[in-house]
Amino acid sequence: MHRQFIAEGSKVALEWLHSDMPIDTIVATAEWHAANTHVIARHPEAAVHIASDDDLTALSALHTPSQVLLVLPYAAAKDVPNVNEWYLALDDIQDPGNMGTLIRIADWFGIRHLVCSPNCVDVYNPKVVQSAMGSHIRVNIYEAPLADALPALSAPKFAATLSGSDVYQAGTHESGVLIIGNESKGISPQVMALATHWVTIPRTGGAESLNAAVSAGILCALLLPR
Structure with missing residues (x-):
């Protein structure tokens, strides 16, 4: 096939x-x-x-x-490499627009590795491809259970969660894994347990939450070296 x-x-x-x-x-x-x-x-x-x-x-x-x-x-399937760089790890992202934007965010910040859990939306869905605007070319995309892939990565692991510590106080890091959870359920407990840092974007207004891709963009701007 x-x-x-x-x-x-x-x-x-x-x-x-x-x-x-x-x-x-x-x-x-x-x-x-x-x-x-x-x-x-x-x-x-x-x-x-x-x-x-x-x-x-x-x-x-x-x-x-x-x-x-x-x-x-389709790109040939690859194993997730353990390198001293930044990764995005996506835990069951379902919305094609979010997925395409997350691929573009990785591309914008020079993140070369994006790991998707098996229940994420297909990264080659036409809406994802359209939203990514060509960023598939420059980002290596892997599919793997995060509970298996993350322990093999030596970089610190940052879970985006409402119960995390203030990301403005977290400083920048030369390498890391930014974990973004499902749009409605967040990061699964099994994956959350693998995080070395829990971070949040402090809320000053009344919105209940931030869009997954918006959160990822803000967190990348604050955590990655400038």
Whole structure:
């Protein structure tokens, strides 16, 4: 069985086309193809198909189809490496928009390793790919039970939780694992028990909680070296 996924939209497609990542198929309108022949030529391995707007509408998973669609191979499965760097560890993230944004956050902060528990939303879901805006290219994404993967990592482990200590007092760290929990249930007890630090973003207003991806972005800005 071929494990493939789709990336749609000119901005996302151009991210892949400017990279050295393999591409299986490029489906584009004649107009888009003509305007981007120079970058399409970087990928002689890709089959190229010219399609009408109606064809792309029929193929698209988006509400507003674009002029180009790529068929891409899944990245080869890898073991989570134990390195002196930062990781994001995601415990059962379910929302595709959150997952895509979390991949972009990892990319923004230069975090090269993102570990997803098996019950996370598929990182190649079309909505995830769209939200990540090409960041799949630069972030290594692993799927593994966090209860198995985290003990093998020597970096300190920071659990994002409402009951944690003030992250503004935590300082910055050269390496670490930032654990972000499920949107409604938070971090599971088994994974929480593996954390070496519990941190929270102090609340001064009335909101009950922060979105998982928003929390991750704030915590990365405060914990990672600047």
